[in-house]
Amino acid sequence: MLVYKFGGTSVGSIVNMNHVKDIIDSEGTKIVVLSAMSGTTNALVEISELIENEKQISAKEKIDLLKEEYNNTVYKLLSNTQIRKEVATYVNAIFNSLRNAVNQPYDQQLHNFIVANGELLSTYMFSRFLQQEGINAQLLPALEFMRIERNNEPDLFYIKQNLNRLIESSEKAEVYITQGFICLDADGEITNLQRGGSDYTATIIGAAIKADEVQIWTDIDGFHNNDPRYVNETSALSNLSYDEAAELAYFGAKILHPLTVLPVRNLDIPLRLKNTMAPDAHGTLITNQIHGEGIKAIAAKDNITAIKIKSVRMLLAHGFLKRVFEVFEKYETAIDMVTTSEIAVSLTIDDTTHLDFIIEELRKFATVAVDDYMSIVCLVGNQIIYHPDTPTLFQVLQDVNVRMIAYGGSNNNISLLVNTNDKMETLQKLQRYIFENEKHLVL
Ligand code: ASP
Ligand code: MG
Numbered sequence: 001m002l003v004y005k006f007g008g009t010s011v012g013s014i015v016n017m018n019h020v021k022d023i024i025d026s027e028g029t030k031i032v033v034l035s036a037m038s039g040t041t042n043a044l045v046e047i048s049e050l051i052e053n054e055k056q057i058s059a060k061e062k063i064d065l066l067k068e069e070y071n072n073t074v075y076k077l078l079s080n081t082q083i084r085k086e087v088a089t090y091v092n093a094i095f096n097s098l099r100n101a102v103n104q105p106y107d108q109q110l111h112n113f114i115v116a117n118g119e120l121l122s123t124y125m126f127s128r129f130l131q132q133e134g135i136n137a138q139l140l141p142a143l144e145f146m147r148i149e150r151n152n153e154p155d156l157f158y159i160k161q162n163l164n165r166l167i168e169s170s171e172k173a174e175v176y177i178t179q180g181f182i183c184l185d186a187d188g189e190i191t192n193l194q195r196g197g198s199d200y201t202a203t204i205i206g207a208a209i210k211a212d213e214v215q216i217w218t219d220i221d222g223f224h225n226n227d228p229r230y231v232n233e234t235s236a237l238s239n240l241s242y243d244e245a246a247e248l249a250y251f252g253a254k255i256l257h258p259l260t261v262l263p264v265r266n267l268d269i270p271l272r273l274k275n276t277m278a279p280d281a282h283g284t285l286i287t288n289q290i291h292g293e294g295i296k297a298i299a300a301k302d303n304i305t306a307i308k309i310k311s312v313r314m315l316l317a318h319g320f321l322k323r324v325f326e327v328f329e330k331y332e333t334a335i336d337m338v339t340t341s342e343i344a345v346s347l348t349i350d351d352t353t354h355l356d357f358i359i360e361e362l363r364k365f366a367t368v369a370v371d372d373y374m375s376i377v378c379l380v381g382n383q384i385i386y387h388p389d390t391p392t393l394f395q396v397l398q399d400v401n402v403r404m405i406a407y408g409g410s411n412n413n414i415s416l417l418v419n420t421n422d423k424m425e426t427l428q429k430l431q432r433y434i435f436e437n438e439k440h441l442v443l
Contacts, residue, residue, distance in 0.1 A: 032176065199260040301336075333351055338406065
């Protein structure tokens with residue numbers, strides 16, 4: 001079986017929904033994971049924030065506005081009057097429940113409930129649309145099988161059992177539609193896989209049913225060798241290994257949720273990125289095969305905070321790094337980059353929730369300096385440490401102020417830390433040094 005995932009833009013307009021219909025209207029049973037229509041999750045987050053800030057009237061206004069948009073879509077998408085009526089009733093019920101949420105006490109659970117509605121709306125509307133178009137589609141409610149454990153890892157055992165049971169007990173269909181992003185937590189409450197989490201839903205499902213392939217359909221033709229928002233003339237990468245794709249997804253190439261690769265990597269299930277607006281383009285195929293050597297892609301991750309920890313006592317002392325890392329461990333804060341010298345260690349984090357406590361604890365045994373508004377520029381490829389072209393990238397150091405370099409941690413990655421203000425220039429210069437001057441790099 002194949003798993004397809006379509007992102008917010010792919011289901012964000014009637015024209016695009018028709019593209020999606022054409023793509024999935026092919027031989028073979030498939031599971032189709034959908035995001036919310038583009039803009040909806042953002043709108044729901046705003047509604048949630050208005051409620052949190054006790055701006056009930058504005059929250060209601062925003063809900064009504066969003067409802068009107070959905071009513072319009074339903075009217076235009078569905079010509080079959082019976083189906084249109086049923087979908088309108090469903091949409092109405094969802095918006096009533098949102099309106100009810102406005103006057104409830106605000107907490108994380110209420111927030112999670114509010115933001116879950118985007119995927120509920122898109123999947124119901126789209127599955128009924130497919131039925132109208134004569135495609136045998138059934139809805140598989142994600143909240144009946146998708147669940148995470150207390151450590152936020154997917155509960156694969158539970159997911160496998162419940163998804164298979166659900167498929168067996170529902171009417172046979174060519175296309176099973178389900179919600180991306182949303183799931184239950186270990187206590188059975190609604191939660192989600194974080195923003196962009198529909199990609200992750202797709203590969204978790206792929207692993208649970210041992211799919212032949214997982215395809216992520218979005219609005220760009222796969223991973224590019226640099227960030228198209230900042231650099232002209234980037235090109236799509238036709239093949240990547242799981243490791244390369246995981247690094248790129250984690251370090252900023254916005255196209256994939258950072259954890260997407262993990263569930264399929266273990267089972268060697270191919271992951272393919274495709275463009276809904278250009279379905280004939282090759283896209284990027286991600287497998288365990290390594291294609292070529294050298295630097296293949298550059299990506300950048302913003303909102304990075306650098307922390308420099310310095311202690312004269314570190315000189316010739318052991319145990320200092322352990323003490324430092326224990327502080328981050330205690331506050332469950334992941335470290336992305338680390339560099340050390342004899343008396344200092346610099347590292348970066350992107351989650352600053354507990355930064356104040358972390359600094360306070362570090363100051364008990366070291367001096368601490370913090371820099372924010374930093375970006376990690378990450379170069380990804382295979383065997384890049386040994387590749388003869390790699391030294392050319394250091395030409396960039398003459399021109400931009402690189403604050404930290406992580407080189408040698410893995411064969412797949414070199415990371416540079418720069419001020420976010422310098423990011424665009426760094427990406428553009430690297431593009432020139434690495435891709436535009438070199439003939440024998442593998443793209
Ligand atoms: N709708 C969710 C979001 O906007 C999940 C997703 O699109 O993947 O983050
Ligand atoms: Mg996405």
